[in-house]
Structures are given as C-alpha cells and as structure tokens.
Amino acid sequence: MNIADSSKLNTETFEMQGKCPFGGDRIGGAVGSPPTLSDWYPNRLKVELLHQNGPQANPLGEDFDYKAAFETLDLDAVKQDIKVFLTTSVAWWPSDYGNYGPQMIRMAWHAAGTYRIADGRGGAGEALQRFAPINSWWDNGNTDKSRRLIWPIKQKYGSALSWGDLMVLTGNCALEIMGFPTYGYAGGRQDAWEADNATYWGPEIWDPNDVSSxxxxxxxxxxxxxxxxxxxxxxxxxxxxxxxxxxxxxxxxxxxxxxxxxxxxxxxxxxxxxxxxxxxxxxxxxxxxxxxxxxxxxxxxxxxxxxxxxxxxxxxxxxxxxxxxxxxxxxxxxxxxxxxxxxxxxxxxxxxxxxxxxxxxxxxxxxxxxxxxxxxxxxxxxxxxxxxxxxxxxxxxxxxxxxxxxxxxxxxxxxxxxDFDAFTLAFSKAWYKLTHRDMGPKERYLGPEVKLENDLLWQDPIPPRDHDLIDDGDVAALKRDILATGLSVSDLAFTAFSAASTYRDSDKRGGANGGRLALAPQKDWSINRRTVPVVTALQQVADAFNERQVGKRVSLADLIVLGGCAAVERALADGGHPATVPFTPGRVDTRQDLTDIEMFTWLKPVVDGFRNYVADNYAPITSGRVSPEELFLDKAYLLSLTAPEWVALVGGLRALGANHDGSKHGIFTDRVGVLSNDFFVSLTSVDLEWRKTDPKGMTFELVDRASGAAKFTATRCDLVFGSNAQLRSVAEVYAGSDGEARFAKDFVKVWDKVMMLDRYDVRS
The missing domain is CATH 1.10.420.10 (Peroxidase, domain 2)
Known part of the structure; x- marks a missing residue:
C-alpha cells in the first residue's frame, strides 16, 4: 500500500489511525496475505502506470476542448473576482492581516515548486497538489485550506478554468494587489483526475501520522x-x-x-x-x-x-x-x-x-x-x-x-x-519561470497576458518560420534524394527516432522540432554518435534543395524526420506491407545561442531501451537498486505511450536495427531493415531458451533447445517483452500467424505519434 493508505481502522468510529485497515497491525496486507500485486511481487514491472489518468477518469470527456473553453473567459473579470476575495476574510479560516495574498502565493509556489528538471515531472500543470501524496506532505500544511477558500471562484467559472490555471492565477493576483508587477500569465494547464502513481518522490518510507517530530x-x-x-x-x-x-x-x-x-x-x-x-x-x-x-x-x-x-x-x-x-x-x-x-x-x-x-x-x-x-x-x-x-x-x-x-x-x-528595480525584475521573471516552467512551448500558452514577443532561454525558443512549406511533390522528391545518398534504412530510422525521442510529456520539452540533434549538447552524446554522419548527409540534401528554391525551404529538422519516414516506407515495402508513412512539414531549425546547453543536458538518457542503451556509469543500475527495464518503462511513460504502442514501437525499432551502437542485441532477425514480426516470433518461441551471459543478468543469449546452438543475444530491455505478462500478451498478438500486418499498421501509427509529440504548432 502507498503511504497514504498506512492507516488503522477503528471499528467503532471508522476512523483511520495509522495502520492498514486490513490485517490488524500489518501495513499492506489482509490477514495472512497482502492485498496488492505490489505487496505480493515488489519487483513486478508496473506496466499499468502507462494507463493512469486515462479517459475513464475524466468527467469532462475526451471531446472537451479546454483551450476553447478557457478562451471564453473574460480574464480581467476573473482576476477582479480573485482580487476582491483576497482582501476579505471568512470566519472558518481568517486571513492574516486581512489579506489572503501571502497564503495564496504559498499555495501557487508549492504547486509549481514540485517541478524538477531531471525528468520534467512535478509543477502546477495538472494541479496534482489536490491529490496524494502531495496534498498530504508535511510541507504543504494548510494548502488544503487555500484551495477550499478559492473553491467559490472555481465553482463560478467551472470547467473553463482549471484548478492548475486558477492556482497560478490566484498567486499572480496576490502579488499584484500587494504592489508587485508580475511578468505575465498564461493559461493552458489541464487538470489530472487521479493521483500520480508513477512519479518517484524518494526512497524513504514515511508514516504521515508521525507528526510528533x-x-x-x-x-x-x-x-x-x-x-x-x-x-x-x-x-x-x-x-x-x-x-x-x-x-x-x-x-x-x-x-x-x-x-x-x-x-x-x-x-x-x-x-x-x-x-x-x-x-x-x-x-x-x-x-x-x-x-x-x-x-x-x-x-x-x-x-x-x-x-x-x-x-x-x-x-x-x-x-x-x-x-x-x-x-x-x-x-x-x-x-x-x-x-x-x-x-x-x-x-x-x-x-x-x-x-x-x-x-x-x-x-x-x-x-x-x-x-x-x-x-x-x-x-x-x-x-x-x-x-x-x-x-x-x-x-x-x-x-x-x-x-x-x-x-x-x-x-x-x-x-x-x-538596486531595488533589478530585484523587482529578477523576482518577476523568476516567478514567471517557476509557474510556467512545466508548460512547454509557447504554442500551449493561452490568454491575453502571454508575452509572445519575448523569448526566454528556458522556453527552448525556436525562431518563427519565415518561408513557405514544402508540398507533396517536394516531399516525394526529397524522399528520393534521401534514399539516393546510400544512407541505410537502419541509420535513417535511428536518426529520426533519436531526434524525436528526446521529447518528454512531463514538461513538454525536447522532440525533433528545432533540429537540436545537430547542436550541442545532443550532437555530442554517446548515444547519438551514430547520427552524426547521417545528419551531415541530410544537411547536404537540404542545402541542395534550398538552393534550387525561391521562397520555399526545407529545414534540417523536417528532413531528419522525413528521412525516417522514407526508411520506414522502404522497410514496409520490403516486408510486404507497403504503406505511406504520414509526414507533417513545418519544423524549424533553431540556433546554438537559443539552446541552453546545461538544461538540455538533463534530457540525456541514462537508459533508453528503445535504442538498447544503458550508460556505463549509471549508479542505480550498477548497484542493483533500479533495473534497466524500470527506467525503460519510465521512458515509455515520458513518451506518453500505451503498453501496445510501447511493444509495437520496440518491435519495429529492433527489426530496423536501431540499436545505438549497431549491436545485435534484440535483433532477432536475419532481415535487418525489413519491417517483419521476427522479433516477436523469436521472443515467444517455445523451441528456444534464454541463458544469462553475465553474473548480474544484464545480457543473454538465445539457445536452440534441440541443438544447443546460440542464435541471438539480448539485453533486459529486450527480454522484458517476453517475461512481463502484460507486455507478452501484446507481443503474442504480433507473433501470431495473422499478426504481422496488424503490427505493421500499429508501428506506422506509433511512429507518427512519436514524430509529432512536440508539434504543438499544429495540434492542441
């Protein structure tokens, strides 16, 4: 059970008193047996985390358009309502000094202050301060009162004003009524509807009832x-x-x-x-x-x-x-x-x-x-x-x-x-960063106070497009030019995925847009070494195309993605499943001076199972505390993948030979570059068995049961798709006699999803 459940039920009053309501004094279990899978099998890979906060939890429905709803608001009127409230006082929780402003600044700060750059999690974006464990942290004492105090305002504006947007806006209004000039405000935070069970908040076991010290x-x-x-x-x-x-x-x-x-x-x-x-x-x-x-x-x-x-x-x-x-x-x-x-x-x-x-x-x-x-x-x-x-x-x-x-x-x-003016400006910009850092690109910002004309380095700016888009004829010609370079299907697919997969849905950073794969620090990451000659060749294709055009250009960012699409189409055709891979132009190349190297360094993966990469010096793995497959799951989560999408994407990348170092781990086929279901067929075969090739069980070899001959090699990030019951159930679908066509279709769909994750310029 999680820490919020560590309570004991008083059978007379039905009050929770610090221990689990099942099994007497035993935390986490019914009498004689724990009630949860995590208690029974603590090392089980929790694939279900990919599906948390799903549409079933959302009372607004999948068709609700928050952007359209927010834009119906008169933001000045909303702010006036908030400011009137801030200088009042209610009997059940009186305001200090007759002003709720300081209390609301704390609420907004603590909502936004959970953000962390390492994985982009936290922040005010989903209003997770409403749910466990954050709502019950010692440091959030009485923020529950702050949210309850502004409930009448939330009630008045309903679904047009999310809790996340309201909490930050209330903090801004609080600063303004006390004489502070805020830098700006953007709406666009869409609320979560259930507790976050995926974020790792620390290794400690904490008893929330133990407030004595x-x-x-x-x-x-x-x-x-x-x-x-x-x-x-x-x-x-x-x-x-x-x-x-x-x-x-x-x-x-x-x-x-x-x-x-x-x-x-x-x-x-x-x-x-x-x-x-x-x-x-x-x-x-x-x-x-x-x-x-x-x-x-x-x-x-x-x-x-x-x-x-x-x-x-x-x-x-x-x-x-x-x-x-x-x-x-x-x-x-x-x-x-x-x-x-x-x-x-x-x-x-x-x-x-x-x-x-x-x-x-x-x-x-x-x-x-x-x-x-x-x-x-x-x-x-x-x-x-x-x-x-x-x-x-x-x-x-x-x-x-x-x-x-x-x-x-x-x-x-x-x-x-x-210099009080310098202090005022510094706090104004730092507060804006604190409360907006997790929102991603400015295309997601809503409202009349958005400063679209001012690019701040932490917003990962990309220059506006100053040329016409390429059309379908250009796309077809560029695909031919790319394939004519002699670049392999494997290298092209690997490079496109390497650019797009830096995206993380937690704070909407990364992705292929901007062409940062060609800039520091990404161009220098060891996991991207294989992309360097590919990017050089693609830049030459782009330069040649652009020299022939008037008013029309193709960006390197677009061409990297287009190269991947051309590679996948070739692999589909060679596998007997010809199809057109969707491509949406419009990406723009940014510049090195618009790239915060220190902040982008945090996007460097320590484990990327998609490309079969594990950093040599990653301490949690070498100490045996965190397995590669757990961090692989985390990477899939940050890419907003479902379990079937995760399985299909990995199977396709293995068929394409997209390992970071060109190794044979997980490449269960002799047709590399052909989109086949060979990965799944070998993974689920009963005629083969796996054996460890190192004491820690990090690498394996596939042995034919009859002959004893080694056939393939693999890592934990390969075998998890056969060892985990939920992932195997999907792999078996693709390994079936009727599975390859389904797999090809599903791979194209998830490939396009990953390529488009950061395209907030064309999607809501």
Missing part, C-alpha cells in the same frame, strides 16, 4: 549519496527536494540542525534541480519572503493527520489544530512563528534590508522550531496578523540566514539591496 522522520532520509561534507555528497537523481515531504529544503536547516551553511548547500542543490540559478534562487526566496508570515504557535505532535487520512467529516481537510480556535493566531504550518518584514502585505525591500542590517540570534518558536531573531532590541517590529495593537519581533529562518553567509548568494543579495 519532523526531525525524527528526516533522520531516516535515504536520498543523499556519499558522506556529508565530501565533494561527492549529492542528492539522488531525479529528486529535487532535500528531504521527503518537502518542496525545497527544511527551513530549519538540514535535519533541522540550524546550520546556515548546510542550508545554503541544500538550497543550491534543490533550486538547481528545479532549473534555477543563483540569482533566480535569491530572487524567489527574498521575493517570496517579502510577504506574509510563518506559523508555529502549536507543537506538531498536537496537530491532526493530513488530508488523505483525516476523518471523513473533515471532507478532505487535514491538519486539524485542537488549540484555541485552531486557526488565526493559533495557526500551525511549519512550526516557525513570525514575519520577515514590518509590512507583510506590501512589496518592498525590507526583507533584504533587515537581513543585512541586523545580526541574528538563533532561538526557538513557541512550537519548538529553530528560528532567528534580531540581536538589536530596537529592530523594527511587525504587527500581529490577527490581534489589533500587538507587535512582534521580526523572524528569519535558517534558510534565510543561508543567503547571508554563503558568499555567492551574498553577492546576489547585495546587488538586489543596491
């Missing part, structure tokens, strides 16, 4: 590699938060130890993993802490369970606080109490001014959390958020002091101290 929970943290203080001490990929159940870092310092330099290390690691540089990091922290306060009036061990296991009558709200009213001056979130500035609802530079003007002394909050207070008794005070006339001393967190003691962060702080 966050410190005791993080001491079991397993995500850091190496020894603390060593040069190789680092956070496990693809994780971005420093500890389980956090968005970024523990504000009290690593393991709540109050160490500012250790906190600076964690901040730099986590914000870098979230695609932020030092200047953006300081801008976000200093900008966010210009508003509002932190809450720590009640000890954590007195606060109730998070939303996912709260009592039914709480109706999805968690963290019940039994002290006083449970809210207002009694509110509890992270345990730290106080405000950073004298005017917590106004944009100013007081946060940085106070951080550097005063010496700060470590102390404890009423809840016992580590925090800092000015040593100078004459330092400015801040008003109580709810009690008129009461004043309090300022507060800083250990993660704030970190910005002062770290030399590089300090330089950025001093720059912003001396």
């Amino acid at each position: 966050f410190d005791s929970m993080v001491t079991r943290d397993k995500r850091w590699r190496g020894q603390n203080g060593d040069a190789d001490y680092d956070l496990e990929n693809p994780l971005a938060a420093s500890h389980q159940a956090l968005i970024y870092v523990n504000p009290e310092g690593p393991y709540a130890n109050g160490d500012p330099m250790g906190s600076a290390r964690d901040i730099r690691t986590t914000f870098t993993r979230m695609a932020m540089n030092d200047e953006e990091t300081v801008a976000l922290i200093a900008g966010g802490h210009a508003f509002g306060k932190s809450h720590g009036m009640v000890s954590a061990d007195q606060v109730g369970p998070p939303p996912e296991i709260a009592p039914m009558e709480a109706m999805g709200l968690g963290w019940h606080n039994p002290k006083g009213t449970g809210f207002a001056q009694y509110t509890m979130t992270n345990g730290i109490e106080g405000s950073w500035t004298p005017n917590p609802t106004q944009w100013d530079n007081a946060y940085l001014e106070n951080l550097f003007k005063f010496e700060w002394v470590q102390t404890k909050s009423p809840a016992g959390a580590s925090q800092w207070t000015p040593a100078d008794p004459d330092a400015p005070k801040t008003p109580d958020a709810h009690l008129p006339g009461q004043m309090h001393g300022l507060m800083m967190m250990t993660s704030d002091i970190a910005l002062k003691v770290d030399p590089d962060y300090r330089k950025v702080c001093e720059k912003f101290l001396n």
